[in-house]
Amino acid sequence: MSTFESLGLSQSITEAVSAIGFESPTAIQEQAIPRLLSGEEDFVGLAQTGTGKTAAFGLPLLHRTDVALPFVQSLVLAPTRELCLQICRELESFSKNQTKLKILPVYGGADIRRQIKALEQGVQVLVATPGRLRDLMRRGKVDYTHLQQVVLDEADEMLNMGFKEEIDEILEAVPEQRRTWLFSATMPPDVRRISQDYMDNPFELSVGTQNSGNVDISHQYVVLRPAERYEALRRFLDMEPDLFGLVFCRTRRETAEVAEQLTRDGYKADAIHGDLNQAQRDRVMQGFRDRRLRILVATDVAARGIDVDNITHVFHFNIPDDLNFYTHRSGRTGRAGNKGISLVLAHPKDRHLLRKLEKVSKITFEAVEIPSGPAIFEQRLMRFFDKISEASPNPELMDYLPEIAAKFEGLSREELLLRVASATMPKKMQAYAKSKPIGQKPRADKAFLKPNESRRVFVNIGQMDINGKGELLAYLCEKGGINGADVGKIDLQKKHAFVQVEVQAAASLINKLDGQTYDGRTLRVNDGGPQPGQSNKKRRSFPKRKKGKKKFAK
Numbered sequence: 001m002s003t004f005e006s007l008g009l010s011q012s013i014t015e016a017v018s019a020i021g022f023e024s025p026t027a028i029q030e031q032a033i034p035r036l037l038s039g040e041e042d043f044v045g046l047a048q049t050g051t052g053k054t055a056a057f058g059l060p061l062l063h064r065t066d067v068a069l070p071f072v073q074s075l076v077l078a079p080t081r082e083l084c085l086q087i088c089r090e091l092e093s094f095s096k097n098q099t100k101l102k103i104l105p106v107y108g109g110a111d112i113r114r115q116i117k118a119l120e121q122g123v124q125v126l127v128a129t130p131g132r133l134r135d136l137m138r139r140g141k142v143d144y145t146h147l148q149q150v151v152l153d154e155a156d157e158m159l160n161m162g163f164k165e166e167i168d169e170i171l172e173a174v175p176e177q178r179r180t181w182l183f184s185a186t187m188p189p190d191v192r193r194i195s196q197d198y199m200d201n202p203f204e205l206s207v208g209t210q211n212s213g214n215v216d217i218s219h220q221y222v223v224l225r226p227a228e229r230y231e232a233l234r235r236f237l238d239m240e241p242d243l244f245g246l247v248f249c250r251t252r253r254e255t256a257e258v259a260e261q262l263t264r265d266g267y268k269a270d271a272i273h274g275d276l277n278q279a280q281r282d283r284v285m286q287g288f289r290d291r292r293l294r295i296l297v298a299t300d301v302a303a304r305g306i307d308v309d310n311i312t313h314v315f316h317f318n319i320p321d322d323l324n325f326y327t328h329r330s331g332r333t334g335r336a337g338n339k340g341i342s343l344v345l346a347h348p349k350d351r352h353l354l355r356k357l358e359k360v361s362k363i364t365f366e367a368v369e370i371p372s373g374p375a376i377f378e379q380r381l382m383r384f385f386d387k388i389s390e391a392s393p394n395p396e397l398m399d400y401l402p403e404i405a406a407k408f409e410g411l412s413r414e415e416l417l418l419r420v421a422s423a424t425m426p427k428k429m430q431a432y433a434k435s436k437p438i439g440q441k442p443r444a445d446k447a448f449l450k451p452n453e454s455r456r457v458f459v460n461i462g463q464m465d466i467n468g469k470g471e472l473l474a475y476l477c478e479k480g481g482i483n484g485a486d487v488g489k490i491d492l493q494k495k496h497a498f499v500q501v502e503v504q505a506a507a508s509l510i511n512k513l514d515g516q517t518y519d520g521r522t523l524r525v526n527d528g529g530p531q532p533g534q535s536n537k538k539r540r541s542f543p544k545r546k547k548g549k550k551k552f553a554k
Ligand code: AMP
Pocket: 021, 022, 023, 024, 025, 026, 029, 048, 049, 050, 051, 052, 053, 054, 055, 307, 309, 335, 336
C-alpha cells in the first residue's frame, strides 16, 4: 500500500494530511494524485462522493499553487453553496502549513460586494458555484491570467441543476492552456459533451464501476402501505439507538411533516428543504454535523452538497422521481470505507422501479423485515439492564442506601427488577411489547422484484354451482388456505373454472381442495395447463399433429 509521501506530495502537505488522520491514500487518490501532480494532461475521474475525490484533486492543486503569486491559479466549480464550503474546509485543512495561501468560496445568496472585496485582496484558489462566478465575471471582477487548473466537481449534478450555460460561458473564458480536471459520479451525455468540447484528450479514471453503487452500501427495501411508512421509519430508529441518518422525501411539505412528527415523538430531527432561508439551512446543517440532530429529513434538491461523515442510514421515504437521484441519495452513507445502509420504503407498486434501479445502478436490493414491536421492546429492555449492570457505583449515593433499601424490604430480586424497568421504560417502548407487525413479510416478498410467477388451476366448479367469480374467490381463499392477493384472472365457465394463482398458493390450493366434497360431489382441483395462446414446454414436447391428418383413424 502506498503512502501520501510516496505519491510525491510536498512535506508541508503530507504533514497536514497526517495531522487530519488520513493514514493512507484511497484508491482514487493513489491513482490520480501522481498524474495530477506533474502531468499536463486533462483528467476525468468517475467517482462518487465518499471516495476521497476532494483530496484527490485538492492535494495536487495545493501542491501546484505558488503562494508567492497573489492571483487566481486554481478554480474549483461545485454545484452548491454547501459543497463549495465543504471543499474550502477540506482545502484549508490540507493547507494549514501553507500560510499565505488564500482560498475563497463564492456562491449565490451571499453579499457579492464582500466577495468582490475579498477577490481584490488576492486569492490563489477560488471555489465557486457556476451562477455566482458568471455574475462576478460579467462584472469584470475575475482575472484568469494566471489560471493553471479548473476543477469541475460533481459535474453531473451541476448539469442536472441546469448550470449548462454558465459552465459553457466559464470554460470559454478561461485560458486555453489551463488543465481541466472533471469529477462526476455518472457520465451522462451532457458531461461527455463537456469533456469533448473543452478538454484535450483527457485521461479517464473510474473508481469502481461507472454508475455502480458503492460496495460499502447495503441496499435494502421493505414493502408496505403508504400509511405504514412513518411507523416503519420509527421502528428502524427505535431498533438502532446509534442510527445517524438522512430521510429523503419527495416534496417540501412531506419533508416538513415527517420532521415535525419525529420531533413531536421525541426524536432529535429537523428538515432541510427549499422553503428555508440560508441562515435557517446553515443552522440545521450545523446541528446535524455536530450530532445535535440524529435525523435530517431532506428533499433531493436541498440535500445536494450535504457532506456529513458517518451517516449510518439513508432512508428513502419514497422512491425518487428521477432514478438518478437514488445514487446521489445513497452515496451520503458508506463513505471513506465505513459501512452504510440505504433503505427504500417501497409501495407494492414500486416493484418495477426497484428492478429498474438494480439494472441501471448495478446494485442488488435485499428484502428486509420491519423490526417487530416485541423485538424492539426486548432489545431496549436488554440494553437498559446491560447499562445498569455495567454502571460503576457512585460512592456519594452510598449514604442513602439504607433508606432506599428499606423501601424494598421483602421484595424479591425479580420483583425489584420488574418495577425498575416498568417505572423507567418510556410508554412508547412499553407499547411496542404488544404491537402488531407492519409491512409485508420478506418471506412472501422474496419474489417481489421478480415478475410474479403464476400457474393456471382447473376447478370443477362453474356458473351452475356458484354465484359469480367473487363467491368462487371467497370459497377458494377460505377453504384453500390462500390469499386474495395470490389470485389473478378467474375464467368462470358453465361447469368449471380456470384460476390464475401464484405458484406456491396454487400448490396449497390443489393440496387442500382436490378430492374434497363440494355440494355433495367430489371436487377436482388440478393443473389447468397453459393459458390459451400460451405454450409451455410440456406441451411442446408432445409430437405435433399435422392438421387435417387423422393420426388415429386406422
Ligand atoms: P470525498 O469523497 O472527497 O467527499 O471524501 C469523503 C470523506 O472521506 C471525507 O470526509 C474525507 O475527509 C475522507 N477522506 C478522504 N480521503 C481519506 C483518506 N485517505 N483516509 C481517510 N479518510 C479520507
